[in-house]
Amino acid sequence: MSKLAGKRLSNLIKELRTDRQICIMTHDFPDHDAVAAAFGLQYLLQSVGIETHIVYKGMLQSPSLEHAILLLNISIYHYDDVVEGGAQIITVDGLPSISEDDDVKICAIIDHHKFSHPEYVTYKDIRASYGSCATIVWDYFRDSKTNVPQSIATVLLMGIMMDTMFMTRGVSQTDLRAYSELFYLGDWALASRLLRNSLSIDNLSVFQEALKKYRRHNQLIFVSISIECSVEVQALLADFFLGLREITIVAVVIRHSGTIRISLRSEDKSYPCDQLIRKVVEDIGQGGGHAHMAGGQIPDNEYPGDAEIEKRLCEGVF
Ligand SMILES: [Mn+2]
Structure with a gap:
């Protein structure tokens, strides 16, 4: 050496x-x-x-x-x-x-x-x-x-x-x-x-679905995407919503090769993503990351449904 x-x-x-x-x-x-x-x-x-x-x-x-x-x-x-x-x-x-x-x-x-x-x-x-x-x-x-x-x-x-x-x-x-x-x-x-240049025209359908389906609770946006979507597009979508000045917390859920993936973003120091993600995936999956950005995964067969994830998220914030 x-x-x-x-x-x-x-x-x-x-x-x-x-x-x-x-x-x-x-x-x-x-x-x-x-x-x-x-x-x-x-x-x-x-x-x-x-x-x-x-x-x-x-x-x-x-x-x-x-x-x-x-x-x-x-x-x-x-x-x-x-x-x-x-x-x-x-x-x-x-x-x-x-x-x-x-x-x-x-x-x-x-x-x-x-x-x-x-x-x-x-x-x-x-x-x-x-x-x-x-x-x-x-x-x-x-x-x-x-x-x-x-x-x-x-x-x-x-x-x-x-x-x-x-x-x-x-x-x-x-x-x-x-x-x-x-x-x-x-x-x-x-x-x-x-x-x-990391997005392509093909990804616009994901953004289209997101714009139709997003759910807003005050400063929080939750959106679940049903069509096939890469983790990179998921991240860019989360950043897109976080760019709205009224919004400080974003959760984007995608389905991806047998698992449900959750991407979280927060601009609000009182709600650090790494703590929030642990609450959201408690007993059903795993997650971790930083205060400003975190991710979680839940196996398909453990997924409790979008409504439950949205509920857990809101409980963690409000
Ligand atoms: Mn890294």
């Missing part, structure tokens, strides 16, 4: 055995921030001679992310295609769905969400005050005095901008430092162009 690895990276490397496959795994249905964090970390580990695969479960659902992966030459694989028995997993930006049948071991967790992370994992770097996981990985570059190549800087910029909605929410001082440094190192124009 290089002496230049830096403290954080050295501590991470101590958890890894190089005689087994090492995979950096994003949360299921990865988003820009998850892929950015994985891509950055892969480069760092490679620079000290450790080869890894970036893997995910679910699907890549964002055309803008797929475009970025192609343009910036990011090697990312579906879990089922490359992960070997006994593999060591480093998770980034949220826990993937790894079951006991998967013959793998999570050996490190790097995240900016306050989920309940498994006890047995000894290396946990959770920084819930950060706006993005990409910022944590940037800090590993800084700590190990490793130069950030242009393609990595561009992807990290995408991750930071996506999760902070172009530096307008959940921004910590470190996010700002990372952003301002990466701005000069990466291709900021490309990163922003890819992000700003």
Whole structure:
């Protein structure tokens, strides 16, 4: 191991055995921030001679992310295609769905969400005050005095901008430092162009349904979408409603590959999303996130119906 690895990276490397496959795994249905964090970390580990695969479960659902992966030459694989028995997993930006049948071991967790992370994992770097996981990985570059190549800087910029909605929410001082440094190192124009064009004409039917069906309770909007919808479109829809000046809390429910997903947004500090989501999914699912933004999942067969979710939400707020 290089002496230049830096403290954080050295501590991470101590958890890894190089005689087994090492995979950096994003949360299921990865988003820009998850892929950015994985891509950055892969480069760092490679620079000290450790080869890894970036893997995910679910699907890549964002055309803008797929475009970025192609343009910036990011090697990312579906879990089922490359992960070997006994593999060591480093998770980034949220826990993937790894079951006991998967013959793998999570050996490190790097995240900016306050989920309940498994006890047995000894290396946990959770920084819930950060706006993005990409910022944590940037800090590993800084700590190990490793130069950030242009393609990595561009992807990290995408991750930071996506999760902070172009530096307008959940921004910590470190996010700002990372952003301002990466701005000069990466291709900021490309990163922003890819992000700003993440919707397509096909997605308008989701917005149409949302505009017809949304339910307003004072400063709160609840909307449940019945047509197939990606998590990325769900997020953009939630942000759209939050942009209404009368509205400070938004919940968007979608159906997505066997689960019901709830995306929550709040601009009101008295109603932090991470607490609210726990009330909404209590006894039926799981959820977590930040004060300004959180998400929850409920298995299809446990779903109590939109009316019950709406009721729980209103009870949490009024
Ligand atoms: Mn993130």
